[in-house]
Amino acid sequence: MNSDSYPCPLPGGVQAHEYALSFDHGRRLRMLVVPALFDEANKLRHLTVEVMRRLDGTGIDCFLPDLPGTNESLRDLSAVELEDWRMAVEAAARHFAATHVLAIRGGGLLLPPGLPGWLHAPVKGASLLRTLLRARILASREAGVEETGEALLEHGMKHGLDLAGFTLSGEMIRQLHEAQTADDACLTSIEQDLVGGRPLWLRAEPDHDPAQADALAAIVTMGCKA
């Protein structure tokens, strides 16, 4: 496992370098792994990297790019749009010469067209947003402040919003509200029932389940090498 980076386009035509975790041995099969979004990214990070270790073990190179404004990125998340994340994923796919893609949960909202692969438990942007808004309403209520989902969404689309510790731009919220999982014939969904175990993104704390990593890696490996 290595620290790597990829050139990521910025507004105005310049480029920044974003971090990526890589298992790169110049092999034929090269998997771009697109992470889950927001709090789910934390809860699924361990599982995601363990899947990559297993894919590496079966002879598949893998790459996990940081999205601009997350993890080690120097970008300010509050100025980032969903479209910036899509451009970043496309740039990473190009830079690492990906032959396949594995998107985890909301990562499926960011895929470039034409790359074959898998969507693990894909979710609509509106569904992610609904849970983030609800968490904010519940936290505010505990602090004695009453907010409503409709009013928050309307305000957030215009002015941005702090949701579950993430400062999101109005454009991010607007684009997330509309975002649908990539609907491409070359993508296959892997629902949680097929993987088995409990969905780790629902848990209050990050956790890991090696059996789920085994199952996901096996499904992807069989598909890649079929």
Next chain:
Amino acid sequence: MRSDTDRKLRRILSDVLGLTDDQVEDLTPDTGLFGHLPELDSMAVAGLFTEMEDRLGIAIDDDEIDADLLETYGALLAFAEAKREAA
């Protein structure tokens, strides 16, 4: 025999709380839920209600979510069953 809502709600709680199958079976109407599990934050509670909406086919207004609803398993099940009957 358990209702469909009961079975599905047990599964949702087991997913959110990370319960074993035995713990899920042991849930009774009096079993305390979130008041007894202070580590659950607003994000986990929000996720629970979004899952209930998706898997039970119901819509839940944010102002319906209050502490009493989450006091016991029986209270949450009664709420879910009433929602499904009204749907």
